[in-house]
Amino acid sequence: MELQASLSLIAPEIVLSLSALALLLIGAWGGDKTARMNSIAACIAIAFCFAIVAPRVCAGVGGPDAVAFFGQFKADAFSGFAKLLIYAGSVAALLIAPNYLERVGAMRAEYPVLVILATLGMSIMVSAGDLLTLYIGLELNSLAAYVLAAFVRSDSRSAEAGLKYFVLGALASGILLFGMSLTYGFTGTTNFNAISTVVAGGLSGGAMFGLIFMLVGLAFKISAVPFHMWTPDVYEGAPTPVTAFFASAPKVAAVALLARVALEAFGTQVDAWRQVVVFAALASIIVGALGAIGQKNIKRLLAYSSINNVGFILVGLAAGTAQGAASMLLYLAVYVAMTVGSFVALLMLKNENGDQLESISDLSGLRSVSPVLAFCLMSMMFSLAGIPPFLGFWAKLVVFQAAVDANLVVLALLAIAASVIGAFYYIKIVKVMFFDQPSGVVLGKSDGVHWALLIISTLVISPLGYLATSWFGDLAQRAAATLFLLS
């Protein structure tokens, strides 16, 4: 009975595992010709998982009913919310890839398989109820990601990105594992709820060490400063669809996981980790903004932008409340839309030979060449900068609101002040697109999938998005509340 209930709770993960295996077989059998079909099949599989998870999120399930395998796995609304975002990011990564990979001759059948495996890993990560589940999910995701980063083998930059990611990822993984063993050693358990019970009375020095080591290991995954160094290099070197994937889905998974560890396992000791998180938040915002200013490559710029955004998400985590967790989820949702939109727009920037353009100066004159594309990209930039009426403003607002309500007024003020620096480089892109002397390089022609994704994400972050805010806010609120249910 217990097994049956557990299996039904991990239905999305089962679907993902089976489809990964099946697609791998098909790919091995049929070769690279099957790549496109496999992508579509993978999309369908993920969409199916989406359909399984969505009702659970709307229902706001949580507590003992959502626990599988004796606390190893939690299919509550919080994980569900994160999974929906992850699935959306994964589908986007599958959809935008063929056009790009076929052009560089790297559209192989493994691509959808790797994306699905990474998605499976993330799916497990966000549902982890135990340190071991956490580690398995994280590694599954990471190993798939290392390969994806180096997917265009013939490109030395891609190979370099994969290697850098792998080496530093291994280091972070080691740190994380060390923290986990310390935690286990000093609390006697690997289960989140059990840890929470043990540390409720006070945090021993060893457990504190374990906590910090774990936070550092996870901070690497979300590329929070000072564990962000890999991000610009990997984002720049990896194939652009893969970068779009890295910037969206794994960010969601790692942030959700971090929230789980911090709020579920160590939620009774918020003061122990708050300072570290506050520092990482401010450092990420400032370094992300400063680093972006000097960039000439759009992918590098977006890498710093993601570091910058992670800082704002951490502001929500620093609040340490259900409201803070909800604000993180909302920010993540808006962030995924903005990231996917920006990268799709980036993919659509090609010169007349069809080569990808990555330099900011190539954007000049986009306004006259493709006004719609320029307008969409402008919306993305304004939204990322947090300028009303775009939805990015609302995302920042809820995060700051959560921080203020948790009496972190100074943090909120500093973050607001630092967000001004970020506005500079976002708006600079708009300036280049609209006001600079046209360089006549960019064409802005692309296929229908790109256009559709771009238009959808632009609509989401457009002022129309505000229509959904109250409904969406409720959803996030309920999802975040499940994090604080002791099961």
Place this chain on the structure above:
Amino acid sequence: MSSILIIVFAPLLASIIAGLGNRHIGNVPAKIITTAGLFISCGLSWPIFIHYLGGDVPAQVVPVLKWVQSGSMSFDWALRVDTLTAIMLVVITSVSALVHLYSWGYMDEDPDQPRFFAYLSLFTFAMLMLVTADNLVQMFFGWEGVGLASYLLIGFWFKKPSAGAAAIKAFVVNRVGDLGFMLGIFGTFLVFQTTSIPEILAAAPALKGASSIGFLGMRVDTMTVLCLLLFVGAMGKSAQLGLHTWLPDAMEGPTPVSALIHAATMVTAGVFMVCRLSPMFEAAPIALGVVTFIGAATCLFAATVGTTQWDIKRVIAYSTCSQLGYMFFAAGVGAYGAAMFHLFTHAFFKALLFLGAGSVIHAMHHEQDMRFYGGLRRHIPITFWAMMAGTLAITGVGVYHLGVGFAGFFSKDAIIEVAYASGTEVGRFAFWIGVFAALLTSFYSWRLMFLTFWGKPRWIQSEHIQHAVHDAHGHHDDHADYAHTAHDDRAHAAHADHGHDDHAHDHGDGTGGYHPHESPLVMLIPLIVLSVGAVAAGQVFKGAFLDTAAFWNGSIAYNEHLMHAMHEVPYLVKYAALIVMLLGLLIAWYGYIRNTNFPRSVAEQLGPVYRFLFNKWYFDQLYHVVFIKPALWLGRQFWQRGDVGLIDRFGPNGAAWLVDRGAVLAKKVQSGYLTSYALVMLLGLVAAISWVLV
């Protein structure tokens, strides 16, 4: 009475369509929409006015929208119609409709016509909002709206530096008045805990002399302070002495604007406000004394200056200023009905005079200096007769015992008589000033007429006329550019095709070979309609305005006793205006027709006095030294020391420098070497651990 909604919002709608449509919809549709909007408003306003003319019609309030609900403060958008509003409605919509029509002709050559008409309609909307206001905040909205429209229209020809400067001057001077008005509104809310006008007026009499309030560190009578503050607002808008300097400069705007805004409607907003709040002013005798005194002083000042000016529009502008003084001192002595009556008649004859002057200017190729006019009587006869009607009205021609007279006769006589009858010290002062100003009014008005329409043509000396003639003779290449930089370029094309081949350089008769042409029909119709008003408005409406408490029906403080005493003044007082009018006519005739050297010799003999008047009492120079120079000095200090030296240096520029350095640093750290990345990670870990441990 939902027609009031249409009256108020039709001009707004028209303005939005014409303004946003602008060149997309073209000149003619924009003109048709705005003019039609105004004629609809006008057509709906007159029935309301006639309805109120019957007397004893209660006020009506039409709610529009909720506006503000904050603590104890709450007010709505609501349109209030009572007798006072009804009068203003017909004045505003009638003059505005006629000015719209007139502008078809006057602005015919202008490249920006939709913008012009949109501004005109916007102004009309704001003015209607002002007069239908049910609370002080809504009135302030209209008040600022007309200020904005006035600014936009004065600066309509913004390429002329003088127009831009005049627009800014009008705006800035009005800010001074508006500050007073705002403080008055704040204070009123503080005292009465409401901004609703009817509630304030109902509560005001009880506060007469009963309370005091701290203002600028002094204890002063509440009502006096409030009324004086509100009056400062009125002074700004109605160009009263001290805050009058913007009005003559406002003549830089197109002439229809001068007629509508700076003669007939906006500048009377101050008078309207004082009348609307008359129960408040009645509770503040000292404030009333100030109103009387300022009004009389303005009346005298502007009339004296008007006698020396050469620009036809400036003469009329000073005349407006002076007539507004009449209205204020009438209100000051408690005869709000007389003040409103003069406002009503003045709107017609002053709009007429301005539009007539516009017609003259149009005919004279945008020459505005009267020294270059002369003998135009036969060339533009309809304009001449219209101006004549206006002049007869403003100078107050009429005979008491016959009971006949032009519009200005009834209203101005009523003011002079009521000032005499008020029996107060300041009222008597106002009476003498009023009589003397009437003499000056007659003089400068007839001087204008004689210089413009009588005598020999002196057109040849005018640069404008010379350009027009030269252009007509085919020297476009030589003169077009030069002429366009020299002055307004709109009229050249219009007159270029008039053809003067057979009169080439006929210097003998002073015409310079130039032929003035009568204005087109669209400009003459408004002149004719307004002439009717200027001739008959006084005769028809005097009974209602002056003698019928039922007509006002509580919309103003109506002092029956005073209005009765007005009719009992000695005959000499009743005839005073007529006598001085004849005297003024005589002097003007002698000086400008009979013996044209007379004015020059008088000016030479009274040198200092003449220069004092000609330089407008040196107000502009005084303000320049007292306010503008120190303000500029202070502004320069703030700019160079404070802003550039302090704020910019350590604020934006400093922050930008910091960010710049930070970006360079961030780039430097990002070396690309795996080992350094790993090192940073480990350092971060160590830092986090040590932070938590410490």
